[in-house]
Amino acid sequence: MPSTNETNGAPAVPANGSLASSAPANVERKGSISGSNKVKLLKPFNTANIKILLLENINETAVTGLRNQGYQVETYAKALSEDVLIEKIRDIHCIGIRSKTKLTRKVLEAAEKLGVIGCFCIGTNQVDLEYAAQRGIAVFNSPFSNSRSVAELVIAEIVLLSRQLGDRNQEMHQGIWSKVSANCYEIRGKTLGIVGYGHIGSQLSVLAEAMGMRVRFHDVVPLMPLGTSKQVDSLNELLEISDFVTLHVPETEETKNMIGEHELNRMKKGSFLINASRGTVVHIPALAKALRSGHLGGAAVDVFPKEPAANGKFFESELIGCPNTLLTPHIGGSTEEAQSMIGIEVSQALIKFINNGTSIGAVNFPEVDLRAIRDEEENSIRLCYTHQNVPGVLRQITDILAEHNVDKQFSDSKGKIAYLMADISDVTPEQIQEIYRRVSETPTNIVTRVLY
């Protein structure tokens, strides 16, 4: 049940400490600003009670944005081990991570108060999205703020591989002068094969054509080719015709070991492989073998099946020492521009979800929003109800709200869960309590929040 404490007139977070909230009977109402069109700031709790944990050196733009809301924000530069994370996450309302923190079911089971997760990156494979949804925990990411950075890195790698620059650079640092042109090429006129023509793949396509490359791509869905690029019928066809193959698919069951011995053998002799997607997409022993045998002319690898949790930690891989092989520590999206944009984008999504219930942009959750409640609508509340997606739920909610004036309402579903937002006007603090109690006691309830 909710607490009846108040701080500065705002009702405090409920006694169980979760994001779910209801109004105490003695809630103070703001005075009306007659005729004003100002958006009402929904403050269902004392924001200083909201605890946010940010891991993996998340950009300062996010830290500042979240602190400006009054939330308690704790930051760490690295990912935490599972044991430490399980302890830390217990009383956290919101967590921000990048690609290394694994939010498995086991970790999420310990997260009793967690309402929302921010992935300050593109990939969300590190989170058990389905279990999070079952628990009513919304997950947000930044779908394209680092795409350009990855595409630019890949362009650089195409040139570096083609000129064996990694090896020449290493030799020079060892005092070895080795001026060679054998097997070094211009990239102009060469074929770039892009696997996964999404945000990164398509951006790369444009840049590569500007460098004079011929672009072909493979994707599981038919997509509009940009410029003069062309989609080919199969992965095998792409592997056979490309001088460079670059991978830009998400980590899924289908993409695990998508490039193994069979696929590498299909690639042209002397061609190059680039992987800046996820480490599990390539079978590393097979790649090491193809490089050492000279079947491939080189490779650039930014992502690995096992990556160290923090800078300075030991890295090992069968790819170490392979010829013309560029290894980078998962820096595809690591630019000032990308990290700053991601920090702003994801922190804003988290704030909107916590303060207003807005789930637009969530990757595992129905996307629902309502136009803002205005400041003058002083006795209005917003009901946010995450529930199981089964028949008859809306009838129950309609019964509960039957005596009230529902100004606006929207609901949507995704798989097994659904999310309803309803703005209800002219309710007394006692009625808020009653609505909260009845909705949260429905058998299909996952999370009920009342914002006002």
Ligand SMILES: NC(=O)C1=CN([C@@H]2O[C@H](COP(=O)(O)OP(=O)(O)OC[C@H]3O[C@@H](n4cnc5c(N)ncnc54)[C@H](O)[C@@H]3O)[C@@H](O)[C@H]2O)C=CC1
């Ligand atoms: N190295 C780094 O720092 C970074 C790595 N990434 C990785 O790159 C991946 C791709 O990023 P975006 O282009 O933004 O994703 P996206 O979702 O925009 O595009 C992915 C494309 O892959 C296609 N696809 C999915 N499964 C496929 C399959 N089995 N075969 C062929 N195509 C398939 C999809 O249809 C889609 O067009 C992310 O999921 C992330 O894992 C993203 C950003 C930075």
Ligand SMILES: O=C(O)CCC(=O)C(=O)O
């Ligand atoms: O820079 C990061 O933290 C991860 C980048 C990445 O792999 C992603 O955005 O999916």
